[in-house]
Each structure stands twice: as structure tokens, then as C-alpha cells.
Amino acid sequence: MQSTHGDSMSRRHTTTDQAEPLLRITDLRTQFDTDDGVVRAVDGVSFEVNAGETVCLVGESGSGKTVTAESITRLVECPPGEITGRIEFRGENLTTASAARLREIRGAEIAHVFQNPQDALNPVISVGKQVAETVRIHEDVSERAARKRAIDLLDRAEVPDPATTADAYPHELSGGMKQRVLVAAALAGDPDLLVADEPTTALDVTIQAQILDLLADLQREMGMAVLFITHDLGVVARVADRVVVLYAGKVMESAPVDSLFADPGHPYTRALLACLPGRGRESGSIPGDLPSPTDPPTGCRFAPRCPFAVEACTTDSHPSLYPVAQEPDTDRDGAGTTAGDSPDVSTPLSAAPLDGAASRDLETTGDGVNTAHVAACIFHGPDRDAAHLDREVSWTVAEPDGGGR
Amino acid sequence: MAGDEPAPDVGTARTAGTGFERIDWTAVDDADSTVPPAAVAAEALVFFSLVAAFVYDYVILANEAPTVGVVGWDVTGVEWLLVVVLAIGVFHAALPLARNRRLTAYYWRQFQKNRAAVVSLGFLGFVFLVGLVGPLIWTAPNEAIDYAAAYQPPVFAGGSWAYALGTDAQGRPLWHLIVYGMRVSLEVGLISMVFAISIGTVVGTAAAYFGGYVDEVLMRYVDLQQTFPVFILLLLLIYLYGASLLLIIALYGLFSWEGTARLVRSEALQRGEEAYVRAAEAAGAGRWWTIRRHLIPNVSSTVITAATLSIPVFILGEASLSFLGFGDPDVFSWGRTISAGRSDLPNAPWISTIPGLFLFLTVLAFNFVGDALRDAIDPR
Numbered sequence: 186m187q188s189t190h191g192d193s194m195s196r197r198h199t200t201t202d203q204a205e206p207l208l209r210i211t212d213l214r215t216q217f218d219t220d221d222g223v224v225r226a227v228d229g230v231s232f233e234v235n236a237g238e239t240v241c242l243v244g245e246s247g248s249g250k251t252v253t254a255e256s257i258t259r260l261v262e263c264p265p266g267e268i269t270g271r272i273e274f275r276g277e278n279l280t281t282a283s284a285a286r287l288r289e290i291r292g293a294e295i296a297h298v299f300q301n302p303q304d305a306l307n308p309v310i311s312v313g314k315q316v317a318e319t320v321r322i323h324e325d326v327s328e329r330a331a332r333k334r335a336i337d338l339l340d341r342a343e344v345p346d347p348a349t350t351a352d353a354y355p356h357e358l359s360g361g362m363k364q365r366v367l368v369a370a371a372l373a374g375d376p377d378l379l380v381a382d383e384p385t386t387a388l389d390v391t392i393q394a395q396i397l398d399l400l401a402d403l404q405r406e407m408g409m410a411v412l413f414i415t416h417d418l419g420v421v422a423r424v425a426d427r428v429v430v431l432y433a434g435k436v437m438e439s440a441p442v443d444s445l446f447a448d449p450g451h452p453y454t455r456a457l458l459a460c461l462p463g464r465g466r467e468s469g470s471i472p473g474d475l476p477s478p479t480d481p482p483t484g485c486r487f488a489p490r491c492p493f494a495v496e497a498c499t500t501d502s503h504p505s506l507y508p509v510a511q512e513p514d515t516d517r518d519g520a521g522t523t524a525g526d527s528p529d530v531s532t533p534l535s536a537a538p539l540d541g542a543a544s545r546d547l548e549t550t551g552d553g554v555n556t557a558h559v560a561a562c563i564f565h566g567p568d569r570d571a572a573h574l575d576r577e578v579s580w581t582v583a584e585p586d587g588g589g590r
Numbered sequence: 591m592a593g594d595e596p597a598p599d600v601g602t603a604r605t606a607g608t609g610f611e612r613i614d615w616t617a618v619d620d621a622d623s624t625v626p627p628a629a630v631a632a633e634a635l636v637f638f639s640l641v642a643a644f645v646y647d648y649v650i651l652a653n654e655a656p657t658v659g660v661v662g663w664d665v666t667g668v669e670w671l672l673v674v675v676l677a678i679g680v681f682h683a684a685l686p687l688a689r690n691r692r693l694t695a696y697y698w699r700q701f702q703k704n705r706a707a708v709v710s711l712g713f714l715g716f717v718f719l720v721g722l723v724g725p726l727i728w729t730a731p732n733e734a735i736d737y738a739a740a741y742q743p744p745v746f747a748g749g750s751w752a753y754a755l756g757t758d759a760q761g762r763p764l765w766h767l768i769v770y771g772m773r774v775s776l777e778v779g780l781i782s783m784v785f786a787i788s789i790g791t792v793v794g795t796a797a798a799y800f801g802g803y804v805d806e807v808l809m810r811y812v813d814l815q816q817t818f819p820v821f822i823l824l825l826l827l828i829y830l831y832g833a834s835l836l837l838i839i840a841l842y843g844l845f846s847w848e849g850t851a852r853l854v855r856s857e858a859l860q861r862g863e864e865a866y867v868r869a870a871e872a873a874g875a876g877r878w879w880t881i882r883r884h885l886i887p888n889v890s891s892t893v894i895t896a897a898t899l900s901i902p903v904f905i906l907g908e909a910s911l912s913f914l915g916f917g918d919p920d921v922f923s924w925g926r927t928i929s930a931g932r933s934d935l936p937n938a939p940w941i942s943t944i945p946g947l948f949l950f951l952t953v954l955a956f957n958f959v960g961d962a963l964r965d966a967i968d969p970r
């Protein structure tokens with residue numbers, strides 16, 4: 186999976202000086218009251234999704250990526266959950282929207298595809314009927330008309346022989362086919378934003394590729410934006426326009442995909458990249474564990490696992506997002522080191538090879554923070570020496586058994 | 591599950607495109623598998639005519655006149671209930687199964703994996719049919735009293751084919767007693783089950799759906815009922831009003847639904863957490879919608895299993911009552927026949943053991959079938 190690239194999802198570059206992004210999340214905090222204390226699953230996350238683009242939320246499990254995605258339409262159960270911050274969808278703040286309004290938005294404007302197709306389908310209802318029922322949530326149509334729509338949707342999700350498959354029960358279909366059915370159901374309301382939470386994780390590698398292609402095709406056809414949640418950087422390289430890296434409920438780095446792969450600004454991102462097959466380390470995981478969700482470390486949350494950590498990392502509060510300084514030898518169009526002050530840079534990203542150092546252009550918006558390349562590490566701060574991060578670090582730390590993800 | 595991707599997904603799916611013309615809309619229309627309004631109308635009609643026939647029987651016909659003249663069958667109160675229960679069974683079990691053939695075939699394949707259950711199902715089918723039509727074919731035991739033929743051994747113990755299973759102390763053929771006992775067991779098992787399961791399901795769903803205060807009150811009552819000595823209440827009522835099958839059935843039905851209520855409640859709560867319920871919520875479904883489309887169909891598999899497993903409990907309960915002499919003196923329950931044969935155990939052991947064997951096999955078969963059903967429709 187790792188370095189498939191190029192042809193997959195169209196890199197869509199909506200002009201970034203559009204008035205409003207489709208979705209703007211500002212300082213989202215989702216916490217849960219548990220017996221062990223307050224779990225701050227999402228702790229001040231901000232990012233944007235523009236119409237038609239694909240944004241990837243990346244992180245290990247427990248990083249808060251799923252909770253972030255489910256907070257958007259308040260799918261997390263409240264209580265025990267509590268969501269604060271602003272979630273603006275087309276300018277409408279969803280954190281304060283009524284339950285009824287959210288139900289209108291769910292499915293019709295923001296649809297979800299979940300990780301495990303096996304569980305997301307009801308075993309005792311035929312799949313066609315389940316898609317048809319989803320059609321009927323938002324449209325007052327007859328059962329027969331809904332069934333026709335369902336078959337049409339299954340066809341769009343490239344389910345072979347949709348009229349027959351519609352009568353099948355979930356257990357009669359393969360995992361990939363079930364995920365197609367769920368994609369078809371998600372399309373029922375013709376959403377503008379599709380939130381895909383690890384939609385391919387439970388599938389075989391070849392089937393994964395098919396589902397990713399399908400999502401890319403549908404995205405192009407229907408012009409929806411996709412918020413893609415994954416822990417797999419191979420998938421990210423394949424689908425993303427922009428990437429938001431989460432760790433322990435905080436945004437560690439946010440960047441256009443090429444920029445992120447070419448020049449990761451955050452030690453955590455580097456660690457993730459080092460875990461990709463063929464990138465140095467043997468296999469899969471960053472040494473150490475996620476910090477305790479009820480009692481995160483002071484200072485940088487990644488500090489306990491970070492090979493670059495210095496004392497200052499553990500004393501201050503968590504570093505805020507700083508623009509990632511460019512490497513000195515890179516051609517840039519003159520602008521300063523901060524991303525925010527070059528608002529007219531909109532050179533399209535080339536589909537550069539992942540490890541090439543080709544494109545360093547920053548995609549920026551007026552306020553710069555969310556679409557530019559930013560990272561939350563003190564070495565990108567105003568008076569620190571980012572060169573520190575260039576020091577050679579061997580990620581090939583002896584693998585403890587099961588530091589797992 | 592991810593590994594067994596069928597070949598079409600790889601090849602043909604890519605070329606599928608958005609071709610409307612490939613879809614045969616007539617086939618689509620024909621395959622519409624929703625509940626046809628005709629079935630609802632038919633059910634209403636059947637229940638209406640049942641009520642009408644009941645009223646006719648009780649208000650117009652003379653008390654002793656047979657209801658169904660041709661076969662001389664005077665339908666009693668309990669039998670009316672049995673007919674209602676059977677009609678419910680036809681409309682809510684047999685018809686849906688026949689309509690959703692694919693699902694039925696799948697369940698049957700799963701069910702078949704359990705050989706003992708298939709044999710048990712066959713035996714229960716036999717008991718059901720004989721219990722239903724047998725009393726119309728063979729005369730009531732009391733009309734077959736023939737002291738000259740008392741203590742005939744069964745065929746396998748050297749008896750004659752005229753009395754295949756032997757006779758009892760009054761010369762009643764044991765087979766007649768067995769057949770009438772089947773009818774009694776059928777009535778007790780099925781009617782009590784329908785009572786208990788209906789109440790239990792309603793209470794359990796209500797508790798899960800409303801939650802909070804309602805849940806608390808209902809479940810505390812369930813706790814109370816579970817510790818309540820129904821058997822003592824039964825004895826008291828029988829002492830006060832005399833034993834009748836209807837009373838026994840009603841008491842079993844009304845005081846033994848707490849297990850089902852608990853089960854349905856916990857199942858409904860648990861199903862509420864399932865990924866498909868969350869997926870429905872993510873698609874904008876409201877709570878009632880989710881209950882109707884997801885909870886009820888899924889809880890029904892639990893209910894069916896619970897129903898199957900509750901039947902033998904009721905049958906056994908009635909048999910015990912009859913064995914102890916608290917049964918309805920007008921019906922030939924297996925328990926009563928067993929009890930009557932006790933004194934003859936040394937010289938005519940078949941009088942007790944044959945009905946005992948039927949009772950044992952029936953209870954065992956229900957348990958086998960219940961277990962296999964659970965595995966087949968609820969593979970967790």
C-alpha cells in the first residue's frame with residue numbers, strides 16, 4: 186500500500202480565498218466523564234475542510250481522531266461526553282444546533298462510513314432494504330421508489346448486479362461488498378461531506394485499494410468533500426489533499442500532503458513516517474505508549490516518546506502550532522518564514538513522489554493556520570532553533586514487544 | 591470475512607459504471623418483499639371471524655351443542671385460545687418465514703447443523719399434529735373405558751396390536767390418553783408461552799426504551815415477581831376456585847414473563863450500542879425509527895429462543911401439578927396419567943412410564959430445538 190500515488194484521488198484545489206470553508210472546526214474539545222476521571226479525548230483541535238477536498242485525520246488509535254469525527258454531528262453520546270468549541274458547517278455552528286437539526290444534517294449533508302462493514306449492517310435485514318431505509322430517512326418516498334433508489338445507489342457504489350444483490354443479507358456478502366453497500370447508504374442523502382472513519386482498515390489490501398478508488402470516483406462525480414480518518418500513512422499518501430496529524434487529542438501537524446511527506450515538521454510525524462515499510466524501521470510502531478488520557482503530561486504530549494525532547498518540552502504548556510520553516514536550499518517565492526503572510530501563494534501541488542524534495546509550496550489561506558504547513562513543536566517556535574530537528578536520529582529503536590498501536 | 595471477496599468485485603464491478611439499462615425493473619418490482627397489505631387484511635379477517643364464531647358459540651349455541659357439527663367438536667374456552675394462538679403463529683411466524691425465503695433457507699441450513707435438533711423438531715411436529723387433530727380421530731379416554739381390557743401390555747411387551755401401547759387399570763387405551771395428553775400439553779405450552787412472551791416483550795422493550803424512572807419501576811416489579819411464589823398462589827387459587835386448565839394456563843402466562851422481560855430489556859439496550867444502530871444515527875435516523883427498524887427485528891431472535899425454551903417449562907409445570915393432584919380433573923394431562931399409574935408400577939409399569947417417556951421426550955426436544963434456534967438465528 187505504501188507508495189501508491191498519483192492517479193488515485195484527484196487533487197482538488199479549490200481556490201483557497203473562498204469566503205467560507207465547508208467545515209471549520211475551531212478549538213474543539215470533547216471530553217468524557219468516566220469513573221477514572223475526565224478523559225479529554227479531543228483537546229483543542231482546529232482544522233478546516235474545503236468543499237470537494239480530502240482531508241486526512243491521522244493518528245494512532247486513542248489519538249482522538251474518531252472522537253473528533255464523531256463530534257462533528259454530535260454522534261458521541263452526551264452525557265457522558267461533552268463537546269465545546271465551534272464546529273461551523275457552512276457557517277452554521279453545530280455545537281449549539283438542536284438535536285432535530287443535527288438529525289436533518291446527518292446523512293443528508295454530512296454522511297458517515299464506518300470502519301467495520303461487518304458490524305455496521307444489520308444482519309437480519311436485506312442490504313437493499315437497509316439502503317432503501319436510509320433513503321427514506323430523509324425523503325418521504327414510497328417503499329418501492331426507495332428500493333429503486335437503493336438499487337441505483339448500489340449500482341453507483343459499483344456493486345455488481347445490484348438488483349439481485351439488494352435482496353442479499355449481509356452474511357451472504359464479502360467484506361468489500363458490505364463496505365460498498367455502506368458507501369451506497371452513505372450516498373443516499375447526497376451529502377456534501379463524507380466522514381470516512383477507517384473505511385478500509387478491516388479489509389484485505391486489494392479490496393482496500395478498490396474501495397479507495399471507489400471513494401475517489403464518487404468524490405469526483407458528486408463533488409463531495411471527504412474527511413478521511415486513518416492510521417495508515419500509505420492510505421494518506423493515496424487519498425489526501427491535506428493532512429492533520431493528531432496525537433493525544435491535539436493537532437501535532439497540519440500540512441498539504443506533499444509537504445508533509447517531503448518535509449515532516451513534527452517529530453511525531455517523522456516517527457509515523459519512519460514506521461512505514463521501507464522507511465528505515467523494520468515494522469510498525471513507535472516505541473512507548475500513548476500518554477494517559479485522564480492525566481496527560483505537562484508540556485508537549487509527545488515528550489515522553491520524543492527523541493528530540495529537551496527539558497523545555499516538559500515544562501511549558503503544549504506548544505502551539507508554528508509555521509514549519511523551510512529548508513534553506515529550497516526555492517521559495519521570497520516570502521518570509523511564516524506561512525500566514527503570503528496569502529497569494531496558490532501554486533498547485535504537484536503529485537510529487539513521496540520521498541522527493543520537490544514541492545515546498547505552501548498552500549495558505551488568509552488566516553494561514555489551517556491550510557498551511559504548521560507543527561506543534563517548540564523547535565518551530567519563534568526563538569528556537571529548528572535545525573535541532575535535523576539532527577540525525579535513529580528511529581530503529583529496539584522494538585519492545587507490543588508497544589502496539 | 592474480508593478474504594472471501596467473490597470474483598465479480600474484481601472484474602465486472604469496474605465496468606459496472608452507472609448503467610441504468612442493466613437493471614431489470616420488472617424483476618425489481620416483483621421482488622419487492624415488503625409486507626403486502628393483503629396479509630394484514632387477511633389477519634384482521636381471521637381474527638374477526640374467530641371473535642364472531644366465539645360469540646356465536648357462547649351466546650347462540652346451546653351449551654352442550656358441538657361447535658363444529660360435522661366432527662362433533664365442542665370447542666372449549668381453552669381451545670378457543672389455542673385457535674387464536676395458532677392464528678397468531680400463522681401470521682407472525684409461518685407467513686413471514688414463507689415470505690423471506692432466503693433468510694428462512696439460511697436459518698434452516700444453520701439449524702440443520704444440529705442433528706439432535708432436527709430429530710427433535712420432527713418429534714415435536716408429530717406431537718403438534720397428533721395433539722391438534724388426534725382428539726378428533728380417537729375417542730376420549732373416558733368413552734373408551736372397558737374393564738374387560740384392563741392392564742393390557744403394550745405390543746413390545748407381548749400385547750396385542752389392538753392396544754398398541756397397552757391399557758390402564760380401567761382398560762383405557764394408553765394411546766388415547768397420550769393423544770389427549772398431547773392436546774393438553776400443546777394448550778398449556780403454547781397459550782402460556784404467548785401470554786408470557788407478549789407481556790415480557792412489551793415490558794422489556796418499554797423499560798429499555800423509556801429508561802430512567804419507568805425502567806426502574808418495571809424492573810423492580812420484575813424482581814418482585816421473580817421472588818414471588820407462583821406455585822403457592824396457584825395452590826391457593828385452585829383450593830379456592832377448583833382446578834381448571836384455563837386457570838393454570840392464565841397463571842403461568844401472567845406470572846412467568848419476568849425472565850423474558852429481563853432478557854428483552856438487556857438485549858434491547860445492548861443492541862442499542864451496535865454499530866448498525868450508530869450507523870443509522872449517523873444517517874440521521876431518530877430514536878423511534880431505530881427501535882422499529884433495528885431493535886425489534888433483532889430482539890425478535892432472542893424472543894423466539896426464549897419462547898421456545900419457555901414452552902417445556904410450562905408443560906412440565908402443568909404435569910407436576912396434575913401429578914400432585916392439583917390438575918384439572920376434566921382433562922387427561924400426562925402428569926395425571928403418570929400419577930394414576932403409580933400404584934400399578936410393579937405389575938403394569940407401562941401405565942406410568944409411557945406417558946412419562948412422552949413428557950420427557952417432549953421437554954427434551956423443546957430444549958434441543960431452542961438451543962439450535964439460538965445458534966441458528968443468533969450466532970454470537
Ligand code: SF4
Pocket residue numbers: 451452453485486487488489491492493494495498504561562563564
Ligand atoms: S516539543 Fe517537539 S521536540 Fe519537544 S517533545 Fe514535543 S515534539 Fe519533541
